[in-house]
Amino acid sequence: MESVFDVVIIGGGVVGCSQVFTLTRLGYRCLLLEKEAHLVSMASSGNSGMLHTGFDAPLGSIELACILKCQQQILPVLKSLGLPYSKIGATMVAWNSQQKEKLPQVMRKAKDANMDDVLELSLSQLYQREPHLAHGATAALWIPREAVIDPWLTPISFAHHAKSLGAKVLTSTMVQGCEQDSxxxxxxxxxxxIFRGNVVINSAGLYGDVVDKLAGVQKFRIMPRLGQYLVYGKETKSLINSSILPIPTEKTKGVIIFKSVYDNVIIGPTQEETEKRTTPVCLSQQTVNTLLDHGRVSVPSLQSHPVVHTYSGTRPATDTKDYHVIPHIDRNWLTLGGIRSTGLSSCLGVADMVGKIMKEKFCLEPSNSPNMHLPTVDISFTNHRTAMLGSEEYTVTHPITYTGKFDRKAWANL
Ligand SMILES: Cc1cc2nc3c(=O)[nH]c(=O)nc-3n(C[C@H](O)[C@H](O)[C@H](O)COP(=O)(O)OP(=O)(O)OC[C@H]3O[C@@H](n4cnc5c(N)ncnc54)[C@H](O)[C@@H]3O)c2cc1C
Structure with a gap:
C-alpha cells in the first residue's frame, strides 16, 4: 500500500488541477485522481475560456472573492509558464430602452466591487471601437480587464508543473468509496x-454531490446547465475587437460574441437546464439557428462566414448561486462544489483559499519545503488532438484549443 499523501484531490478539471498546482508548490504531497482517460474532460472542456473580472458576481460572495484573488495572480503565472492570454476587454451592449436602464445598476455593482475602470461609452465611441456591430445599440459599457486564455493549456500546465514537483496524477481512476480509519x-x-490521505478535497465538478455522498456528507445537489457554441474561422477576427456581452440577468451572463485567444470568433454559450451531467456530441438544429440569429442581429457580417465547429459544455450548477466551499473540519474533508460558470476565472483564488484552509482549519502542515519557482513549459502541438509538454504527451480535450491551433484547411482534411 502507498504511503499517506498529505492531500488526495478527487477530480482533474480546472478546479482540481489548480489545487494540485498550488498545494504542491506550497510543499504538500498531493495525489490527484481523475476518472476519465484525460484531465480536463468534463465541465472544464466546454467553457468559453474567458477570464471574467467578476463585475457581475454577487457582492460578498465566495465567487467574487476568489475571482478578485485570482485576478491578482493569474497573468504573471501564465506569463512565467509561457501560456497565451489576450487582454481584449469586453463591451456590454444594450439594444433597447429597458436594457439601457439596467446599465447604471451594472456599473454600480462593478464600482462596489472596486472595479473603477468600468466606463460608460458614448454611441460614437462604441461604433468607433466596434465598427461591425449592428446599428441600433442604445448604450454600452467598457469593461477593460476581461481577458481570454487557453482553457485547456492552463489547467494542463498546472497539473504538469505539479507532477514535475513530485505530485502524483492518475487518470482512468474512479473513486468509488471513501472512509476514515481509526x-x-x-x-x-x-x-x-486504495490510496490514503490526511485530507481529501472533493473537486468532482458535475459529480460533486455524488462524491460528497461517498464520504457521508451532503449539502447540495448538482443541477446541470448546458451551454452550446458556434465557432468561426480566424478570418472573422477583425469583426470584433472585444467580447460583446449582453446585459446579464440574475440567472445568466447571456450569449456572448467573443474571440478566443487563438482569434476564432465564437457565439455562445446558451443556458439550458438539463437532467444530464454529460454533454451532447452535436447541437440541435434549433440551437444552431438560435445562435446564428444572435450573431446575425449583433454582428451582421458574421452571416457571410461559415461555422467551422460547434461544441457544448455542462455547468456544475446548484440551486444556489455561490460556490460551495465547505471544510468539514471534524472529517478532514473539503468540498469545492457548484463552481458553475466562473471556475476558470477564479481557479487560483479558490486554490489560495484552500491553501489557507489546510493550515488554519485542518492544521495540516506540508511534508515538503515550498517551491515557488515557475519555469516556462516547453509546449508543442503534434497533431490536432495531441500536445507535448516537455516529454509528456497529453490529449487535447478543449475545442477552443484544438480548433484554434489548427486552421480550417487542416480541419477539412481530417
Ligand atoms: C458552457 C460553459 C461556459 C463557461 N464559461 C466560462 C468562462 O468563460 N470562464 C470561466 O471562468 N468559467 C467558465 N465556465 C465555468 C468553468 O468551466 C467551471 O466552473 C469549471 O469547469 C468547473 O470545474 P471543475 O473542476 O469543478 O469541474 P469539472 O471540469 O467537471 O471537473 C471535475 C472532474 O472530476 C472528475 N470526477 C467526477 N467524479 C469522479 C470520481 N468519482 N472519481 C474521479 N474523478 C471524478 C470528472 O471526470 C471531472 O473531470 C463555463 C462553464 C460552462 C459549462
Whole structure:
C-alpha cells in the first residue's frame, strides 16, 4: 500500500488541477485522481475560456472573492509558464430602452466591487471601437480587464508543473468509496486500488454531490446547465475587437460574441437546464439557428462566414448561486462544489483559499519545503488532438484549443 499523501484531490478539471498546482508548490504531497482517460474532460472542456473580472458576481460572495484573488495572480503565472492570454476587454451592449436602464445598476455593482475602470461609452465611441456591430445599440459599457486564455493549456500546465514537483496524477481512476480509519486517515477506494490521505478535497465538478455522498456528507445537489457554441474561422477576427456581452440577468451572463485567444470568433454559450451531467456530441438544429440569429442581429457580417465547429459544455450548477466551499473540519474533508460558470476565472483564488484552509482549519502542515519557482513549459502541438509538454504527451480535450491551433484547411482534411 502507498504511503499517506498529505492531500488526495478527487477530480482533474480546472478546479482540481489548480489545487494540485498550488498545494504542491506550497510543499504538500498531493495525489490527484481523475476518472476519465484525460484531465480536463468534463465541465472544464466546454467553457468559453474567458477570464471574467467578476463585475457581475454577487457582492460578498465566495465567487467574487476568489475571482478578485485570482485576478491578482493569474497573468504573471501564465506569463512565467509561457501560456497565451489576450487582454481584449469586453463591451456590454444594450439594444433597447429597458436594457439601457439596467446599465447604471451594472456599473454600480462593478464600482462596489472596486472595479473603477468600468466606463460608460458614448454611441460614437462604441461604433468607433466596434465598427461591425449592428446599428441600433442604445448604450454600452467598457469593461477593460476581461481577458481570454487557453482553457485547456492552463489547467494542463498546472497539473504538469505539479507532477514535475513530485505530485502524483492518475487518470482512468474512479473513486468509488471513501472512509476514515481509526486514526482519521482517509482510505480512498478506486477501481485501481486504495490510496490514503490526511485530507481529501472533493473537486468532482458535475459529480460533486455524488462524491460528497461517498464520504457521508451532503449539502447540495448538482443541477446541470448546458451551454452550446458556434465557432468561426480566424478570418472573422477583425469583426470584433472585444467580447460583446449582453446585459446579464440574475440567472445568466447571456450569449456572448467573443474571440478566443487563438482569434476564432465564437457565439455562445446558451443556458439550458438539463437532467444530464454529460454533454451532447452535436447541437440541435434549433440551437444552431438560435445562435446564428444572435450573431446575425449583433454582428451582421458574421452571416457571410461559415461555422467551422460547434461544441457544448455542462455547468456544475446548484440551486444556489455561490460556490460551495465547505471544510468539514471534524472529517478532514473539503468540498469545492457548484463552481458553475466562473471556475476558470477564479481557479487560483479558490486554490489560495484552500491553501489557507489546510493550515488554519485542518492544521495540516506540508511534508515538503515550498517551491515557488515557475519555469516556462516547453509546449508543442503534434497533431490536432495531441500536445507535448516537455516529454509528456497529453490529449487535447478543449475545442477552443484544438480548433484554434489548427486552421480550417487542416480541419477539412481530417
Ligand atoms: C458552457 C460553459 C461556459 C463557461 N464559461 C466560462 C468562462 O468563460 N470562464 C470561466 O471562468 N468559467 C467558465 N465556465 C465555468 C468553468 O468551466 C467551471 O466552473 C469549471 O469547469 C468547473 O470545474 P471543475 O473542476 O469543478 O469541474 P469539472 O471540469 O467537471 O471537473 C471535475 C472532474 O472530476 C472528475 N470526477 C467526477 N467524479 C469522479 C470520481 N468519482 N472519481 C474521479 N474523478 C471524478 C470528472 O471526470 C471531472 O473531470 C463555463 C462553464 C460552462 C459549462
Amino acid at each position: 486514526q482519521g486517515i482517509w482510505r480512498v477506494t478506486t477501481d485501481r486500488g
